[in-house]
Amino acid sequence: MTNMPTSRQQSLRTVLFWAVPVLLLFLPLATNAYTQFIVNGMLISVLVTLGFSLVIGNLGQLAFANTAFFGIGAYVSAILSAKLGIPWILTVPVAGAFGALGGFLASVAALRGIRSYYLAIITLAFGELMRWAYLHAKPLTGGTDGMAMPRETMFGISLSDDTLKFYIFLAVTVLLVKGTLNLLRSRFGRAVMAVRENEIATASLAIPTARVILATFAWSGLVVGCAGALFARHVGHVFPESFGMLQLIASFAMVLVGGLGSVLGAVLGAVLLTALPEYLRAFPGMEELFFGLIVAAVLVAMPKGLASLLRRASPIFIERHYREGA
Amino acid sequence: MTLLLETTGLSVRFSGLTALDGVSFRLEEGQIRAVIGPNGAGKSTLFNAISGYVAPTSGSVLLKGEELTKLTPHEIAEKGIRRTFQNGGLFPELTVLENVLTGLHAQTEGSFLDILLGRAKTLESEAAMIAKARDLLKLMSMDHMADTRAGDLSGGQQRIVEIVRTVASDPPVLLLDEPAVGLSPVARAQMMDIIKRLAGEKGVGILLIEHAVELVMAAADRILVMAAGARIAEGTPAEIREDRAVLEAYLGHA
Numbered sequence: 096m097t098n099m100p101t102s103r104q105q106s107l108r109t110v111l112f113w114a115v116p117v118l119l120l121f122l123p124l125a126t127n128a129y130t131q132f133i134v135n136g137m138l139i140s141v142l143v144t145l146g147f148s149l150v151i152g153n154l155g156q157l158a159f160a161n162t163a164f165f166g167i168g169a170y171v172s173a174i175l176s177a178k179l180g181i182p183w184i185l186t187v188p189v190a191g192a193f194g195a196l197g198g199f200l201a202s203v204a205a206l207r208g209i210r211s212y213y214l215a216i217i218t219l220a221f222g223e224l225m226r227w228a229y230l231h232a233k234p235l236t237g238g239t240d241g242m243a244m245p246r247e248t249m250f251g252i253s254l255s256d257d258t259l260k261f262y263i264f265l266a267v268t269v270l271l272v273k274g275t276l277n278l279l280r281s282r283f284g285r286a287v288m289a290v291r292e293n294e295i296a297t298a299s300l301a302i303p304t305a306r307v308i309l310a311t312f313a314w315s316g317l318v319v320g321c322a323g324a325l326f327a328r329h330v331g332h333v334f335p336e337s338f339g340m341l342q343l344i345a346s347f348a349m350v351l352v353g354g355l356g357s358v359l360g361a362v363l364g365a366v367l368l369t370a371l372p373e374y375l376r377a378f379p380g381m382e383e384l385f386f387g388l389i390v391a392a393v394l395v396a397m398p399k400g401l402a403s404l405l406r407r408a409s410p411i412f413i414e415r416h417y418r419e420g421a
Numbered sequence: 422m423t424l425l426l427e428t429t430g431l432s433v434r435f436s437g438l439t440a441l442d443g444v445s446f447r448l449e450e451g452q453i454r455a456v457i458g459p460n461g462a463g464k465s466t467l468f469n470a471i472s473g474y475v476a477p478t479s480g481s482v483l484l485k486g487e488e489l490t491k492l493t494p495h496e497i498a499e500k501g502i503r504r505t506f507q508n509g510g511l512f513p514e515l516t517v518l519e520n521v522l523t524g525l526h527a528q529t530e531g532s533f534l535d536i537l538l539g540r541a542k543t544l545e546s547e548a549a550m551i552a553k554a555r556d557l558l559k560l561m562s563m564d565h566m567a568d569t570r571a572g573d574l575s576g577g578q579q580r581i582v583e584i585v586r587t588v589a590s591d592p593p594v595l596l597l598d599e600p601a602v603g604l605s606p607v608a609r610a611q612m613m614d615i616i617k618r619l620a621g622e623k624g625v626g627i628l629l630i631e632h633a634v635e636l637v638m639a640a641a642d643r644i645l646v647m648a649a650g651a652r653i654a655e656g657t658p659a660e661i662r663e664d665r666a667v668l669e670a671y672l673g674h675a
Contacts, residue, residue: 296510
């Protein structure tokens with residue numbers, strides 16, 4: 096197994112990658128309304144975690160603006176749907192574009208040489224500033240009451256149908272995960288990690304570091320912004336409170352439990368930590384305590400996250416940052 | 422001999438301190454020029470000024486007659502001046518192959534959008550660069566280490582991979598900042614051999630900071646001696662050995 100030639104490993108990886116969404120196509124046959132709703136939420140968490148992990152894991156920047164991107168995406172989608180009557184599905188790419196714009200704004204701080212704790216505080220402030228804007232731009236956002244997504248149908252099916260939403264969410268998630276993988280397994284992905292490892296040496300290799308930082312933030316914002324649009328449709332209502340510290344801490348935990356800077360880890364962390372609270376409902380009053388204990392236990396046992404466990408089990412799960420052949 | 426790199430009156434001043442004081446020299450194709458001098462002589466500042474990490478206060482840097490003085494580090498690297506770092510510039514969490522590929526960044530084709538969509542153009546270019554990187558590693562007998570994490574290599578192997586990464590794009594000029602520091606005598610000899618081959622076989626112009634005087638005397642075509650930011654002598658190893666100013670200021674026994 097360990098000595099498998101890279102080309103065979105690579106084709107096996109490709110098969111594995113596509114097998115997951117293909118198998119998931121049959122999932123609605125096995126779920127009820129409740130579990131389907133949870134699974135839909137998982138897909139959104141995968142995107143939020145992926146975008147977050149890209150910036151803190153791969154680029155190595157302590158930036159916490161992902162709640163801002165998430166909220167921006169959700170509000171853009173809600174405003175376009177509710178105020179302008181634009182079909183929701185068309186709001187998803189627009190939400191992504193606004194998320195990317197948010198990413199661009201967040202990268203300006205990093206490009207000005209603001210790093211580590213200072214970048215953390217500035218990006219946290221960005222998230223809080225956006226929340227303040229949702230609260231105070233009442234005519235546009237509905238203030239504390241938030242805003243409801245309008246009733247809408249697609250292919251003659253109501254968009255409140257969780258099975259329909261599942262297929263749309265799955266398609267968006269697969270596209271964005273695949274795009275992110277393409278980026279990471281290229282000169283761009285290598286440059287992103289080179290910046291994390293040694294920014295000065297990176298520039299000496301004719302790599303435009305500022306452009307790399309900007310593009311990483313923008314792509315992260317795009318992924319999380321799209322997730323925001325899915326979230327607006329998922330819960331049918333957007334409130335300022337959905338985009339606060341709790342959301343940030345939850346996605347931070349997902350990144351760490353899965354494994355910093357790992358695409359596989361982002362998926363695992365998001366799925367596990369979205370499912371976990373549902374199981375913990377069996378212990379009323381103790382849910383948060385158990386949740387915290389489990390997260391802490393995983394991090395103590397596996398500081399590099401769940402993805403490291405799989406990497407040790409088989410080299411197929413080692414994420415390379417180059418690709419030989421298609 | 423073709424002139425590759427030329428500095429004229431290159432000076433760097435930091436709030437009152439003159440780190441580099443009007444240094445001029447020329448580097449030709451296939452030439453190894455050593456820069457020696459005691460600590461604080463301005464050797465690293467000279468490298469930083471040439472490669473764009475420090476803005477010169479006055480003077481200029483020319484590559485094949487083209488003015489580079491106002492460019493940023495990545496632009497200068499793209500023009501063809503590549504450098505290594507005294508304390509090692511490898512990316513420890515990336516593999517050896519990935520490290521070498523970062524040296525080929527500018528040669529790899531495909532825009533952000535091409536990469537995102539996985540277009541054929543990008544994939545072909547990527548495959549060609551991987552083949553090139555593997556060939557280069559093979560030349561240094563490092564190909565079996567391609568998938569090893571760079572941080573797990575020995576000090577000597579790390580230095581070699583850093584050189585491979587730096588020369589992967591076939592730059593005409595190479596600035597090596599103490600490439601043999603901390604190496605065993607065997608690894609040092611191997612490193613000097615690599616450096617001589619780069620100059621002799623590929624015609625790379627090499628500017629070399631090195632403290633081990635015997636290595637410098639054996640490898641360099643010409644030597645630039647610096648003290649307190651200024652050039653105090655220049656010449657062939659034999660000339661430098663006899664130079665009174667050098668003996669007084671640098672070697673300390675007149």
